[in-house]
Amino acid sequence: MASLTLNINNKSHTVDVDPQMPLLWVIRDIVGLKGTKFGCGMSLCGACTVHIDGVAMRSCTYPVALAAGNRKITTIEGISENIDHAVQKAWIELQVPQCGYCQSGQIMSAVALLKNNPKPTDADIDAAMMGNLCRCGTYNRIRKAIHRAAELMR
Amino acid sequence: MSAISTGNQSNAINRRNFIRLSGLTGAALILGVSSRSGEKELAAVGDVADSYKLTPYIIIEKSGKITLMNPKPDMGQGTFQSVPALIAEELEVPLDAVTILQTSGEKEFGRQVSGGSTSVRLNYFSLRKVGAAAREMLIAAAAAKWKVQAKDCYAANAKVYHKPSGKSIGYGDLVETASKLAVPQNPALKDAKDFTILGKNYPRPDVPLKVSGRAVFGIDVEVQGMLYASVAHSPVFDSKLVSYDDSDTMKVKGVQKVVQFQRMLGKNKYDAVAVVADHYWAAYQGRLALKLNWDHQGHDQFNSKDYEQSLRDMATKEGSVVHNDGDFDKAYKEAPVKLEAFYETNIVSHSPMEPMNCVARWNGPDSVEVWVSAQGPDLVKGELSRTLGLSRDNIKVNIQFNGGAFGRRLYPDFASEAAMIAKAVDKPVKVLWTREDDTQLGPFRPLTFSAMKAGLSADGKPVAFQHKVISPSMGATMDEKRNETGESSSMTEGISTQQYELPNMKNEYVFSEIHVPLAAWRSVTSSTVAFAHECFIDEMAVMAGKDPLQYRLDTLLTKDSDTKRLLTKLREVSKWDEPLPAGWGRGVAQYEFFAGLAGYVVLVSKKSNGGVKIEKVHCVIDLGTVVNPDMVALQVEGGATMALTAATKPGITFENGQTAQTNFHDNEIIRINEMPPVETHIIAEGGPTIKGVGEPPVPPFAPALANAIFAATGKRIRRMPFDLNKV
Numbered sequence: 001m002a003s004l005t006l007n008i009n010n011k012s013h014t015v016d017v018d019p020q021m022p023l024l025w026v027i028r029d030i031v032g033l034k035g036t037k038f039g040c041g042m043s044l045c046g047a048c049t050v051h052i053d054g055v056a057m058r059s060c061t062y063p064v065a066l067a068a069g070n071r072k073i074t075t076i077e078g079i080s081e082n083i084d085h086a087v088q089k090a091w092i093e094l095q096v097p098q099c100g101y102c103q104s105g106q107i108m109s110a111v112a113l114l115k116n117n118p119k120p121t122d123a124d125i126d127a128a129m130m131g132n133l134c135r136c137g138t139y140n141r142i143r144k145a146i147h148r149a150a151e152l153m154r
Numbered sequence: 155m156s157a158i159s160t161g162n163q164s165n166a167i168n169r170r171n172f173i174r175l176s177g178l179t180g181a182a183l184i185l186g187v188s189s190r191s192g193e194k195e196l197a198a199v200g201d202v203a204d205s206y207k208l209t210p211y212i213i214i215e216k217s218g219k220i221t222l223m224n225p226k227p228d229m230g231q232g233t234f235q236s237v238p239a240l241i242a243e244e245l246e247v248p249l250d251a252v253t254i255l256q257t258s259g260e261k262e263f264g265r266q267v268s269g270g271s272t273s274v275r276l277n278y279f280s281l282r283k284v285g286a287a288a289r290e291m292l293i294a295a296a297a298a299k300w301k302v303q304a305k306d307c308y309a310a311n312a313k314v315y316h317k318p319s320g321k322s323i324g325y326g327d328l329v330e331t332a333s334k335l336a337v338p339q340n341p342a343l344k345d346a347k348d349f350t351i352l353g354k355n356y357p358r359p360d361v362p363l364k365v366s367g368r369a370v371f372g373i374d375v376e377v378q379g380m381l382y383a384s385v386a387h388s389p390v391f392d393s394k395l396v397s398y399d400d401s402d403t404m405k406v407k408g409v410q411k412v413v414q415f416q417r418m419l420g421k422n423k424y425d426a427v428a429v430v431a432d433h434y435w436a437a438y439q440g441r442l443a444l445k446l447n448w449d450h451q452g453h454d455q456f457n458s459k460d461y462e463q464s465l466r467d468m469a470t471k472e473g474s475v476v477h478n479d480g481d482f483d484k485a486y487k488e489a490p491v492k493l494e495a496f497y498e499t500n501i502v503s504h505s506p507m508e509p510m511n512c513v514a515r516w517n518g519p520d521s522v523e524v525w526v527s528a529q530g531p532d533l534v535k536g537e538l539s540r541t542l543g544l545s546r547d548n549i550k551v552n553i554q555f556n557g558g559a560f561g562r563r564l565y566p567d568f569a570s571e572a573a574m575i576a577k578a579v580d581k582p583v584k585v586l587w588t589r590e591d592d593t594q595l596g597p598f599r600p601l602t603f604s605a606m607k608a609g610l611s612a613d614g615k616p617v618a619f620q621h622k623v624i625s626p627s628m629g630a631t632m633d634e635k636r637n638e639t640g641e642s643s644s645m646t647e648g649i650s651t652q653q654y655e656l657p658n659m660k661n662e663y664v665f666s667e668i669h670v671p672l673a674a675w676r677s678v679t680s681s682t683v684a685f686a687h688e689c690f691i692d693e694m695a696v697m698a699g700k701d702p703l704q705y706r707l708d709t710l711l712t713k714d715s716d717t718k719r720l721l722t723k724l725r726e727v728s729k730w731d732e733p734l735p736a737g738w739g740r741g742v743a744q745y746e747f748f749a750g751l752a753g754y755v756v757l758v759s760k761k762s763n764g765g766v767k768i769e770k771v772h773c774v775i776d777l778g779t780v781v782n783p784d785m786v787a788l789q790v791e792g793g794a795t796m797a798l799t800a801a802t803k804p805g806i807t808f809e810n811g812q813t814a815q816t817n818f819h820d821n822e823i824i825r826i827n828e829m830p831p832v833e834t835h836i837i838a839e840g841g842p843t844i845k846g847v848g849e850p851p852v853p854p855f856a857p858a859l860a861n862a863i864f865a866a867t868g869k870r871i872r873r874m875p876f877d878l879n880k881v
Binding site for chain 2: 001018021022025028029030032033034035036037038039040041042044045047075076077080083088091092095096097098099100101102103104107125126129130131132133134135136137138139140141142143
């Protein structure tokens with residue numbers, strides 16, 4: 001066990017946990033932010049995607065100790081106060097979700113993509129989003145919504 | 155005769171029910187109406203209407219706050235909006251101004267299961283009548299208050315207006331009076347041309363919650379003092395636990411207790427060991443540290459290869475006859491042209507993105523409460539009552555948003571697990587399965603094999619037809635009361651009731667034993683038998699030297715039918731008669747079954763390095779009427795994706811008694827880069843029946859794709875799954 005300080009959504013949390021515990025479970029069960037989801041536990045589905053220093057990472061396999069200290073963790077709860085991030089607006093406009101379970105991860109991947117690439121092509125979207133699975137089949141909406149969010153951010 | 159009744163003359167009963175349901179305090183005034191069956195037309199459309207009990211769907215408080223009850227759990231198919239929309243339309247309240255609550259399995263609401271694509275089609279009239287009756291009561295209350303004629307008043311935006319004077323009054327100011335009025339027995343339903351919600355692309359209220367991490371799924375529920383459990387099961391079904399050693403488990407910090415119990419899945423009881431800890435990660439680490447000694451009882455010899463061969467070997471066996479019209483044997487024997495083919499499909503998993511989980515808390519020695527993602531609060535109650543021996547009245551079920559379900563959450567074995575473990579540790583417990591558990595432990599969609607025969611006349615007309623299904627049965631693996639004969643109709647779903655005019659048709663079912671638990675998967679048996687049926691119809695067209703769509707329309711569908719209308723529309727929207735680029739092919743398929751009717755035209759192109767690419771998917775779905783066209787399009791996109799995964803990804807195979815697949819790396823699902831464009835067209839022109847949305851887009855997809863591949867490459871595919879890169 002170790003006492004670690006985490007900066008999550010610009011708020012400091014001190015947690016006493018096994019340093020090998022995946023960040024996902026610290027975020028969900030210790031800190032109590034439930035928007036980040038568990039899907040596979042092997043970085044295969046992307047449901048657990050968060051940003052660490054602005055980079056999309058799979059929190060289900062990311063040891064918490066590596067995310068501690070000065071690193072900045074952002075979860076779905078941290079991208080906007082009022083559900084008004086351009087990506088969220090585009091997602092609402094295109095009514096993307098079905099069950100919605102994978103969408104936190106989809107949105108976190110999309111936000112990271114658009115930060116680095118304000119005008120992604122379809123191929124860019126494929127490359128950035130193919131690690132995020134959706135069993136309901138919202139992929140075509142996701143693609144459209146990313147293009148739409150890029151417009152909104154311009 | 156009427157569909158609406160108070161059920162009891164005293165509105166006090168309505169009030170009491172509402173108060174209990176919604177957690178309101180006694181100060182609220184509630185307008186409740188109930189529906190009951192008794193009318194033939196309603197009995198045919200309504201499962202809600204089946205209930206003779208109070209079914210109070212509407213709560214209007216004096217403050218003007220309006221709450222509508224949604225009896226059908228949302229698993230991504232949109233019932234959180236589409237079902238309350240039926241009430242809101244007739245009640246004349248905007249959907250964004252109401253609070254929607256999920257029911258909890260109260261008897262008054264009748265069947266509350268999301269399944270069979272029934273939620274809208276079976277409640278379309280009964281729930282509209284509920285809203286319409288309440289609207290008429292509110293109008294009557296306003297008219298009485300103003301001392302004017304009710305016919306001079308109308309309702310809009312949660313208010314009643316007096317036409318001549320233009321004055322208005324809010325529903326909140328009317329409920330006290332309205333709730334004392336007799337419930338109209340035959341309220342007038344709105345004309346479809348006046349709809350403001352139904353048929354429109356109304357934004358769904360759950361979407362903002364789902365793009366912000368605020369939607370609460372079962373996995374997100376926490377109750378005070380809750381512990382976490384991870385459960386070890388044998389990946390070989392029907393193994394017996396001989397012994398276990400938890401000494402290393404107990405050394406894991408945070409682990410509190412190890413509990414041995416049995417997972418109850420239908421008639422099956424599987425030994426299991428739960429590790430209970432302060433938080434999930436400790437429970438999971440503790441589970442990994444368990445040393446389990448299983449006796450597989452020979453089931454580790456089971457494998458898909460041998461099992462599938464056993465099905466092939468049964469193909470010539472005479473099965474139970476599920477349909478027999480004319481004299482197939484004679485007509486086939488005499489037919490100048492004969493055609494035979496054998497089709498195969500595989501086992502697949504449901505794999506919703508939210509792994510199975512449940513929170514359970516005992517509120518007394520005989521009283522349990524659960525929070526769970528499941529497809530019906532009533533079915534969870536039934537399951538807990540069965541497995542725990544509790545009275546239904548002592549079981550409280552709080553249904554959360556389902557993170558996908560696809561049929562898997564019709565079988566809430568995980569809820570029983572949570573309740574049993576919580577009882578053993580005397581604390582609230584959240585059980586959470588891993589993805590590996592979800593992939594390996596079933597229940598799975600069954601495989602079906604199909605032996606097809608057709609006799610054609612010299613000019614290509616069908617004179618004899620046979621579809622024989624050889625398969626294990628879902629029901630027989632799950633329900634001890636169900637057996638071979640009882641399963642023949644569900645395992646041959648739809649094959650005898652297509653609109654095609656096929657003389658001398660004889661369909662059979664050959665039953666095969668299996669010990670692997672099998673269950674309904676989105677579109678049930680139609681998801682596999684339609685592949686054989688519609689590909690074989692294509693083979694008949696090719697043998698007859700006809701265009702496959704033309705053959706269906708001209709030769710197999712001479713009479714008017716919904717199917718003929720659907721295929722005609724598909725021909726138009728897909729531009730079927732226009733020439734394609736070199737190396738392209740198009741395929742068509744449709745399937746009608748209990749849930750409804752849809753069809754596809756799929757376009758593929760040959761890739762230069764082998765294999766094919768799906769260029770375009772056109773779907774037509776026939777609904778009779780539509781509540782939210784955009785949600786229907788989403789369900790079509792989703793159905794096509796799910797069917798594409800089942801058709802082209804490896805699915806589940808058994809080796810050494812267990813699934814060879816464990817997680818998404820080997821039990822693959824379609825990714826964004828593999829998703830073709832999908833175009834949806836809805837036929838909503840009325841009709842004798844209202845058809846479903848969630849499942850119909852699944853069955854016809856794979857045969858349309860395989861038929862397109864034949865058109866492009868000349869290669870006939872007779873087995874699912876197939877690899878698009880290798881065909």
